[in-house]
Amino acid sequence: MASSSSLFLLAALLALASWQAIAFDPSPLQDFCVADMSSPVRVNGFVCKDPMAVNSDDFFNPAMLDQPRDTMNKVGSNVTNINVDNFPGLNTLGISLARIDYAPLGVNPPHIHPRATELLTVLEGTLYLGFVTSNPNRLFSKVVKKGDVFVFPKAMIHFQMNLAHDKPAAALSSLNSQNPGVITVASAVFGSKPPISDDLLAKAFQVEKKLIDWLQSQFWENNY
Numbered sequence: 283m284a285s286s287s288s289l290f291l292l293a294a295l296l297a298l299a300s301w302q303a304i305a306f307d308p309s310p311l312q313d314f315c316v317a318d319m320s321s322p323v324r325v326n327g328f329v330c331k332d333p334m335a336v337n338s339d340d341f342f343n344p345a346m347l348d349q350p351r352d353t354m355n356k357v358g359s360n361v362t363n364i365n366v367d368n369f370p371g372l373n374t375l376g377i378s379l380a381r382i383d384y385a386p387l388g389v390n391p392p393h394i395h396p397r398a399t400e401l402l403t404v405l406e407g408t409l410y411l412g413f414v415t416s417n418p419n420r421l422f423s424k425v426v427k428k429g430d431v432f433v434f435p436k437a438m439i440h441f442q443m444n445l446a447h448d449k450p451a452a453a454l455s456s457l458n459s460q461n462p463g464v465i466t467v468a469s470a471v472f473g474s475k476p477p478i479s480d481d482l483l484a485k486a487f488q489v490e491k492k493l494i495d496w497l498q499s500q501f502w503e504n505n506y
């Protein structure tokens with residue numbers, strides 16, 4: 283007869299297994315399911331367009347990802363996302379793409395993709411990049427150059443910076459979700475609407491409340 287502690291362990295393992303099963307985009311159950319963006323039906327993802335109405339252009343996006351993007355903003359970077367929102371053919375395929383452009387010394391600030399691992403290839407320039415693990419927060423970082431590849435495991439806080447003072451840099455990332463999502467740490471903590479209590483944040487960050495108020499009064503720009 284199973285002891286109560288082994289039953290508890292079994293229940294915990296089952297809970298973990300079912301959580302793992304929904305942690306990634308589910309596998310497709312047909313060749314394709316081009317998103318019907320005009321359907322009012324709410325499902326996990328998007329409902330399928332009539333397969334007979336699908337044509338080659340549904341699997342094509344003239345994204346011009348070979349072209350540099352404007353990086354004139356506070357953080358000096360620009361992320362161009364190619365995901366199910368602007369490419370309905372990606373629906374149910376569990377994949378998306380992003381081009382990241384960096385101004386000289388530009389930063390892609392610490393952020394999380396709640397639904398995807400990110401595989402980054404440096405197209406141009408030299409980047410300092412890395413990610414931080416779950417508590418107790420080990421940092422894995424590296425300086426990478428054109429042609430190098432680095433992986434940010436799913437849901438880890440990660441970042442990049444162009445180390446060059448005088449020239450731009452660029453990277454291309456593939457992500458294993460049709461809709462990876464982005465949580466930018468600074469804007470999530472200090473720029474939420476409505477704001478998180480400044481009493482709470484002052485205690486959490488162990489700083490004066492007026493510093494929190496100053497941070498909360500800043501404009502937290504999204505770089506995508």
Ligand code: MN
Pocket residue numbers: 393395400434440
């Ligand atoms: Mn990222």
